[in-house]
Every structure is written in C-alpha cells, then in structure tokens.
Amino acid sequence: MYNQDKKNEIFNAKSDYLFFVIPFSLIINYIFVVQPITYWTGDLLSDLFNSDNPIKGREDDKLERNKFTDRIAECIANQGNESLTIGIFGEWGSRKSSVYSMIKTEVENIMQNHCIVFDFKPWYFGQENHEIIRTFLFQLSDVIKKDEGFDPKLDKELKKYLEYLSTISLRPTGSMISFKDLLDKYSPSKDSVKLSDVKQKIEDMLQKSDKRIIVFIDDVDRLDRDEIKMVFKLVRLIADFPNITYLLALDEEVVSDSLSEIYDEGSSEIRREQGRRYLDKFIQIPLYLPIPDQQKVSELCWQGIEPFLIEHGIINIEKELLPQHIRHLVFTPRNVFRFINLAKFFIPLLKEEVNTRDLLYLLLIQISSPKLYKFISENGLVLINDVEEKDLGNVREQFNNMKLGGFNRYANLLSDLFPYSEKLCDRKIAKISTQLKQSWFNEKRICSETYFNQYFMYSLPKGEVSHENLELFIMKLSDINTSFDDLYQDYIKVIKLHSINDVNIKLESKL
Secondary structure (H helix, E strand, C coil): CHHHHHHHHHHHHHHHHHHHHHHHHHHHHHHHCCCCCCCCCCHHHHHHCCCCCCCCCHHHCCCCCHHHHHHHHHHHHCCCCCCEEEEEECCCCCCHHHHHHHHHHHHHHHHHHHEEEEECCCCCCCCCCCHHHHHHHHHHHHHHHCCCCCCCCHHHHHHHHHHHHHCCCCCCCCCCCCHHHHHHHCCCCCCCCCHHHHHHHHHHHHHHCCCEEEEEECCHHHCCHHHHHHHHHHHHHHCCCCCEEEEEEECHHHHHHHHHHHCCCCCHHHHHHHHHHHHHHHCCEEEECCCCCHHHHHHHHHHHHHHHHHHCCCCCCCCCHHHHHHHHHCCCHHHHHHHHHHHHHHHHHHCCCCCHHHHHHHHHHHHHCHHHHHHHHHCHHHHCCCCCHHHCHHHHHHHHCCCCCCCHHHHHHHHHHCHHHHHHHCCCCCCCCHHHHHHHHHCCCCCCCCCCCHHHHCCCCCCCCCHHHHHHHHHHHHCCCCCHHHHHHHHHHHHHHCCHHHHHHHHHHHC
16 A cells, blocks of 8 residues: 555656646747747648648739739729629639738728728538528628727617528528518518518618728638528628628639539539529629749749758759649649649658659649559559550550540650650650660669659568668768778678668669
8 A cells, every 4th residue: 555655646746747847848948949849830830841821912922913913902992882792713723812812902902991801701600501691690790890980770780680581491402592582481570670671771871881891702612502502692682782892712613513413404514504604693793813824833833842852952853844844734823832742741751762853753743633643553564664565455545544634744744754655655666775774773763663663652662672771881881991891791781681682783773
C-alpha cells in the first residue's frame, strides 16, 4: 500500500510539473522567440505548401483581371435602386473567388459609405433547405440594424416577414414556385396583416435609403440541387428588394447539370438545356470570367516552383520547356497550385532516386489527366520497351478510348518521357541505341526499365540500394583520410544489405 501511494504521489507531482512547465514554455517562446511556434495556427503548412486562397488585393492579381473587375464594380456603383442579380460564371479552378475579392474591394473604394457589403454562405443549414432563406433574412436584418442609413423600423419588419414566411410550407422539391403562389397560399393571422403588405413596407423603406446593399454568394456550384434552387428563389422571389444587388459565383455547366435532375423526360442533353434555361430565369446579367492567358498561367507556375527547385539544388529543369508544357495542357490557376504542392511533396521524397525533370512532367500529367496517369502506371511494359506491333493492339485501343481531348496536348510531353510512346499513335520511331538506353539508366529516367516503378512506388524496391547511401559511400572514397580497411568494411555492409549486382551497377554509373 505504501509503495502504491508513493507511486501515485510521484505521478501527481510529475503531472503538476508538466501542467506548469508546458504553458510556461509556450509563453516564453511567444514572448522571446522572434518567430513563435506555428504548429497551432497552421502557418507551418502554409510555409510548406501553396494555399489556393483568394488573393487579397489587385497587387496580387497575376492574371491581370483588374479591368474586368473594375468595370463590374463601376456598373454596380452607377446602378439605380432596383434589385439586380449578377452571375459570375467560370469553371472550377478559374479563381472566381479571387475575382470576387477584387470586385468587393473596388466597390467599397468607389461607393465608400454609400454601401453595405456582406458575404452570404449558404452551406449546411440542417435538413431543411428553407433554413437558407431564414438564415439570410436574419443576416440581412443584423447588418441593417448596425447601420444608421436605414429606417429604424426596417429591422422589425424583416423579422415580421421572416416570421410569416416560417409559417408557410413551400412546394415540394422538384416543382417551380412563384411569389404570387406563395402569397395566395397564405392565410392572414389574427392581426390580419398580409404577407404582401409586409413585403411592400420593406420595399418602401429600402427604396428611401441612400445606401445600396451588395450581397456576395460564392461557390453556388458546390451546393446540391435543392440548395441551389432555394438560393435562386431567395434572390429573385423572396428577397428581391430594392437597393440590393446579388453577385453569385458559379460554374454554369455544373449548376445546369444539377438543375437538370428536376426534369424526368428527354435525353440528358435536353434535360441539361432545360436546366440551363432554369438558370437563365434567375440570373439577370451573366458575366463570364475572362479566359486566363496561358502565358501568364505558365509564368505563375514557374514563379511558384523555381525558388523551391533552387532550394533543393535542382538545376536540370529547362525554364522554357516546363512552362511550354503547361501552356499546351491549358492549366487553370487552381491546377497550377495543385501541381506546385505535389512537387513540393514528392521531390524531397524521391529526388535522389528518380530523374526530377521526369517526375515533374509526370506530375503535370497526373494533374491534367488522371486517366492518362493511370494508363501510364498500368502499361509501363509497352511504354519503356520496343514492343512488336502484334502486341500493341489492346493497349493502343485502350489509349485511343481515353479521349484525351486532343492528343496533341500531350504528344510532346509523352515523347519526352517515353520515346516508344510514338508507336501508340502509329508513328515511326528511330532505332534506339544501347548507348541511349544506358544514358536513361544513368540519368534515372522514367523510360528506364530499372527506374520506371520507382516513380509510382514512392519507395525503393526491396533489396535495391538508394542513391543517397551511395553518395555517402562515394564521399568517403573521395576523402584521402579514409583508410582502405574502412572503405572495405563499408562496402561489405552495403552489399550485405543490398544486391551486389545493383550496388556495382549504380556505382559504375556514378563513378
């Protein structure tokens, strides 16, 4: 019993010690260390990888879209007091959110105290999609209440409007709704106030205000079908108040496909067209993002990747070729950041075991066409060997069935990585000499039979010696102070752990 009590006492003492020391150390670190610990804030990961967050200002606009955003901001500022819904259309990864940020900044610069700008995020509001409407009206009421440019009674009228809306059950999912239907369905409460009268009061109060409210609704294409419909009903039927401008960012194709699920009849293309028409009813001004200049996109990529390559001593990447491949693949800005982050992850892991140029080119394919990347990983035998024509049939058919959206986009990249890939397109290739194949091995190319699998395994096959270990051994060979006996013992250790044939071949390629 005494020993157990003694153990408990020691444990408690250590616990008290830790509870004191850890917070104290963190405080000292924060006060006296120039760069405090960043694990808690996520800044450490931000340093390692490039975030795809929206840019904060026009000075960060590498794609030069400021003229487009300035014109939108100017139109909003000069607009009358009617309700307006603007759609900003762009595919995923085209940086719609960055365009949003620039528009928002410019609107505030132009209108200054004559506008209220706020973001509405219609993400998850429980099982009831109607909660989107209730949440928006609460948020609108809250921003109006904090501003002196509106009738003090407006806040109460909005809450009353919300209360009446909450008593009404909207039509089931899949059917259209009009505000007139909604009003007709409503039965007056005891005080005989009609919903239409409340809405009219709100409209009159907003009409008299000299302030415009601009509402930004981003990533509409990430909502499901019913949530998308509810957002459209909100901006064009429920809250289409004077002096309010809505800006919705969305991918037109994604939203049209989602809305096409409303309709049961017709082919998929007909239903998609119906979904597009549904979208047209709600977006008054559809604005398409300018297509990014691929020259600027490739420059953005090189500016992001070059410092990292220099830091890791990688000098065999042609400054002209990598951006050229990016231009041919038609990268979006988001693809650029994904590529840079993959490179930052895999290069430190594999740079000693593979050819870093080939690795970067393979990552370009992985980002641009996951189907082609998978095809490469599964058909190495054909890509790295001079396969006879009779053995190419099934592989060639599989390759052609991928529908890469224009083989020419990938032709140069594939030829750089796999000279034998020309056969897949019925192109003749020059005879490849033994000396050239040896150079592929020496340079750890992906087209070398020895190294192909390492580009996909992310580790060495069992029994193979790493180039990093060989480099350490070669450094000892170069050191005149290292005795022959020490070198011999190190060599024996290496060949005991790895294949003697593999060790000798790789040493020969380095010496």
